Amino acid sequence: MGAERFDSFGRATPPATRTMPADDAIALMKSGKAKKNALLAYGNGRSYGDSCQNEAGTVVDMRPLDRILAFNAETGLLEAEAGVLLSDIMAHAAPYGFFPAVVPGTQFVTLGGAIANDVHGKNHHRRGTFGCHVESFTLLRSDGRIYRCSDTDNACLFQATIGGMGLTGLILSASIRMMRVPSLDIVEKATPFRDLGEFFDLAEAADQANEYAVAWIDQLAGGHRRGRGLLFTGNHAEHGSHTASHAGGRLSVPFQPPFNVLNRPFLTAFNAAYRWKKGRSSVPRHVGYQGFFFPLDGLSGWNRLYGPKGLFQHQSVVPEDVAHRAVKALLEAARQAGQGSFLTVLKRFGSIRSPALLSFPRPGFTLTLDFPNRGEVTLQLLRELDRITVEAGGAVNPYKDARMGADIFAASFPDWQRLEALRDPAFMSDFWMRTAKKLDVRRGNVEAAE
Numbered sequence: 001m002g003a004e005r006f007d008s009f010g011r012a013t014p015p016a017t018r019t020m021p022a023d024d025a026i027a028l029m030k031s032g033k034a035k036k037n038a039l040l041a042y043g044n045g046r047s048y049g050d051s052c053q054n055e056a057g058t059v060v061d062m063r064p065l066d067r068i069l070a071f072n073a074e075t076g077l078l079e080a081e082a083g084v085l086l087s088d089i090m091a092h093a094a095p096y097g098f099f100p101a102v103v104p105g106t107q108f109v110t111l112g113g114a115i116a117n118d119v120h121g122k123n124h125h126r127r128g129t130f131g132c133h134v135e136s137f138t139l140l141r142s143d144g145r146i147y148r149c150s151d152t153d154n155a156c157l158f159q160a161t162i163g164g165m166g167l168t169g170l171i172l173s174a175s176i177r178m179m180r181v182p183s184l185d186i187v188e189k190a191t192p193f194r195d196l197g198e199f200f201d202l203a204e205a206a207d208q209a210n211e212y213a214v215a216w217i218d219q220l221a222g223g224h225r226r227g228r229g230l231l232f233t234g235n236h237a238e239h240g241s242h243t244a245s246h247a248g249g250r251l252s253v254p255f256q257p258p259f260n261v262l263n264r265p266f267l268t269a270f271n272a273a274y275r276w277k278k279g280r281s282s283v284p285r286h287v288g289y290q291g292f293f294f295p296l297d298g299l300s301g302w303n304r305l306y307g308p309k310g311l312f313q314h315q316s317v318v319p320e321d322v323a324h325r326a327v328k329a330l331l332e333a334a335r336q337a338g339q340g341s342f343l344t345v346l347k348r349f350g351s352i353r354s355p356a357l358l359s360f361p362r363p364g365f366t367l368t369l370d371f372p373n374r375g376e377v378t379l380q381l382l383r384e385l386d387r388i389t390v391e392a393g394g395a396v397n398p399y400k401d402a403r404m405g406a407d408i409f410a411a412s413f414p415d416w417q418r419l420e421a422l423r424d425p426a427f428m429s430d431f432w433m434r435t436a437k438k439l440d441v442r443r444g445n446v447e448a449a450e
């Protein structure tokens with residue numbers, strides 16, 4: 001077996017070259033000797049871009065901190081070290097009738113990573129982001145001190161660390177409020193829609209009636225089928241399993257194919273088959289939670305199918321009143337560029353505010369597209385998608401990104417300077433260097449240029 005690679009999930013940027021176990025980093029920080037911009041926490045590398053990388057420094061492997069410390073089976077309050085995976089948290093709490101209030105599309109994220117990116121799930125309209133369910137956490141800063149943070153203790157650091165992309169220090173442990181559910185299973189319904197107009201007519205009512213709602217778009221369908229897709233809605237089943245099932249990965253991609261396997265003919269056939277299989281009947285079905293929330297976890301290492309150059313993910317959010325026009329323009333730009341997206345996901349975000357200083361979700365609609373990295377042609381398309389998003393008054397997701405320019409970041413997060421003010425001086429990421437630090441230099445901050 002080769003040495004472990006500390007990659008981003010998109011693998012379009014090189015893996016980290018210098019890594020350090022959590023215990024060594026903790027000792028270094030407690031000694032107060034950590035150097036400027038030297039460190040960055042690495043959770044489980046499920047961020048698509050370079051927000052989990054620090055080329056000029058060292059990434060800190062947080063996964064050894066993987067103990068569940070306490071669980072209250074009455075209230076669902078769970079305390080764990082930051083490197084615990086959500087899959088383990090689910091397995092621990094399931095027999096007591098609890099489930100994380102927010103889960104992203106993979107269960108293989110750490111508790112620290114979920115907080116640092118303030119991740120969202122298919123129920124944003126009901127529960128907001130992951131950060132809305134964080135009771136407190138402990139944060140180690142390079143001054144050697146451990147800060148207990150909550151909305152009443154060290155509230156500024158609490159807000160900056162949620163969604164702070166690892167820049168405020170090391171989260172060591174956290175307490176989260178889990179949600180009581182009748183079972184883990186889901187009653188799922190797949191409703192086909194013919195075009196975007198039909199989707200937008202369905203979306204709000206679907207959110208009101210269901211805990212979970214998300215749409216899949218057949219991005220390669222042309223002509224009169226353009227914009228067609230399936231709207232998946234779901235609720236926890238009244239009667240069903242209380243045991244977490246095997247966490248994904250029964251099948252795996254054993255080696256790195258030398259080219260992108262997910263090419264256009266493959267995707268066209270896949271999309272047609274997927275739509276046929278899932279959309280055959282609009283009758284609700286009882287399904288396991290793994291397939292509903294984490295369909296891609298079933299094939300471990302699937303990102304390798306994109307070939308050695310990796311993939312880029314583009315996630316945008318645009319305000320509700322312009323969403324139809326903007327989403328249409330984004331899909332059209334991808335079509336015109338002849339780039340097929342393997343997974344195209346459209347979802348309505350609700351208006352529940354996150355405690356985070358910088359959080360990606362905001363009221364409106366969010367579109368996610370995955371593209372194989374074909375070099376400059378792909379980068380050009382991504383810039384066009386950025387332009388459409390920002391002109392519509394929207395934002396581009398930083399923790400899915402590996403290449404956005406500083407201006408797009410500033411337009412997406414006008415408050416970025418508030419995070420920079422609370423950033424731990426010993427912490428830096430390639431993403432922050434490429435965006436916020438460039439903006440800082442433009443503002444005449446000489447130190448940033450050093």
Ligand SMILES: Cc1cc2nc3c(=O)[nH]c(=O)nc-3n(C[C@H](O)[C@H](O)[C@H](O)COP(=O)(O)OP(=O)(O)OC[C@H]3O[C@@H](n4cnc5c(N)ncnc54)[C@H](O)[C@@H]3O)c2cc1C
Nearest residue numbers: 043044045046047104105110112113116119120165166171
């Ligand atoms: C298949 C798939 C589906 C996904 N679906 C969704 C989705 O539906 N919604 C969504 O929001 N995201 C989604 N994501 C993205 C993923 O949920 C986030 O990027 C998540 O934050 C990754 O967590 P991680 O533990 O792997 O952390 P990493 O990717 O390793 O790191 C993420 C960030 O957290 C910081 N960090 C990690 N641990 C700590 C710590 N202990 N202290 C301080 N900072 C820390 C890192 O420095 C970095 O900035 C998906 C990703 C994949 C691969």
